[in-house]
Amino acid sequence: GAVVSQHPSWVICKSGTSVKIECRSLDFQATTMFWYRQFPKQSLMLMATSNEGSKATYEQGVEKDKFLINHASLTLSTLTVTSAHPEDSSFYICSARKGGTSTDTQYFGPGTRLTVL
Amino acid sequence: GENVEQHPSTLSVQEGDSAVIKCTYSDSASNYFPWYKQELGKRPQLIIDIRSNVGEKKDQRIAVTLNKTAKHFSLHITETQPEDSAVYFCAASRKAAGNKLTFGGGTRVLVKP
Numbered sequence: 709g710a711v712v713s714q715h716p717s718w719v720i721c722k723s724g725t726s727v728k729i730e731c732r733s734l735d736f737q738a739t740t741m742f743w744y745r746q747f748p749k750q751s752l753m754l755m756a757t758s759n760e761g762s763k764a765t766y767e768q769g770v771e772k773d774k775f776l777i778n779h780a781s782l783t784l785s786t787l788t789v790t791s792a793h794p795e796d797s798s799f800y801i802c803s804a805r806k807g808g809t810s811t812d813t814q815y816f817g818p819g820t821r822l823t824v825l
Numbered sequence: 826g827e828n829v830e831q832h833p834s835t836l837s838v839q840e841g842d843s844a845v846i847k848c849t850y851s852d853s854a855s856n857y858f859p860w861y862k863q864e865l866g867k868r869p870q871l872i873i874d875i876r877s878n879v880g881e882k883k884d885q886r887i888a889v890t891l892n893k894t895a896k897h898f899s900l901h902i903t904e905t906q907p908e909d910s911a912v913y914f915c916a917a918s919r920k921a922a923g924n925k926l927t928f929g930g931g932t933r934v935l936v937k938p
Contacts, residue, residue: 712868740924751914751928752869765923801868805924812857812876812924816868 709735712804714817721792722825729787729820731802737782738804742814743775746799758785792824827852829917831929838905839937846932848915849897855917858891858898859926863912872913873900905936 711734721727731741739760744752756777757765764777776788785804789796799821803814828851838844850858856877861869875882875889875898882889886905891898902909912933916926 742925751930752926754925754927757923757925799866803926812918812920813859813871813874814924814926815871816861818868819866821866 710804710806710813710815711735712738712802712815712817714802714820716820717818718821718823720823720825723793724791726788726790727792727822729789729800729802729822731785731787731804731817733783733804733806733815736804736806738785738806739782740805741779741785742803742805743777743785743787744801744803746801746819748799752801755787789822792822794824797822797824827855827917827919827922827927829915829927829929831915831932833932834930835933835935837935837937840905840907842905844900844902844905844909844934844936846900846913846915846934847897848899848917848929849895850917850927851896852917852919853893853896854921855919857918857920857924858889859916859918860887860889860900861914861916863914863931869914902934905934907936907938910934910936 713732715730741758743755758779760779766772779785801819802817831848859874863869888901912931915929
């Protein structure tokens with residue numbers, strides 16, 4: 709199997725607060741996890757690549773101080789949206805890359821819907 | 826960087842007919858091309874993938890073809906069923922770029938009973 713979970717599945721927060729989203733690979737070790745955001749009726753946009761034990765690599769235009777990523781273990785990566793604002797409201801999805809012969813295959817978590825009031 | 830274009834953006838087919846979605850990519854070094862199906866509010870599900878050393882791959886009603894020279898790949902769904910209705914995304918990646926996926930814009934498929 710290749711199961712990826714995310715928590716929470718949805719969150720509503722006030723503007724200015726911080727929100728932490730967890731991404732876990734449940735039945736495999738993931739040296740690399742990826743964080744995406746998806747606006748309604750749009751495609752997935754890669755935000756950053758999270759590597760276990762090292763700093764995340766952010767895509768151009770993504771503020772690393774606003775979207776803090778920590779990959780503390782081979783099964784857990786977290787995304788913290790700091791000082792959230794209404795424009796941060798989106799669907800955040802993580803994926804994990806499974807090692808082995810198919811090292812390029814990514815499996816996605818169920819997503820977290822963030823609403824900032 | 827990589828750029829992936831996907832067409833059409835919407836596709837309506839009659840149940841039982843075939844559906845074809847096409848994608849083009851810009852980076853000739855890309856070597857992995859997955860297709861994902863996403864239902865409303867849910868996670869993208871990998872339905873089929875193809876690597877650059879293969880020209881065609883089939884899994885029951887789903888097939889993918891790859892033309893490396895032209896840098897395009899296509900998803901074919903035969904005998905469509907209402908449960909095939911969803912948004913389909915193509916993507917491309919290469920190992921040297923950390924296996925980062927670049928997604929196409931998506932195709933909303935509606936299968937009419």
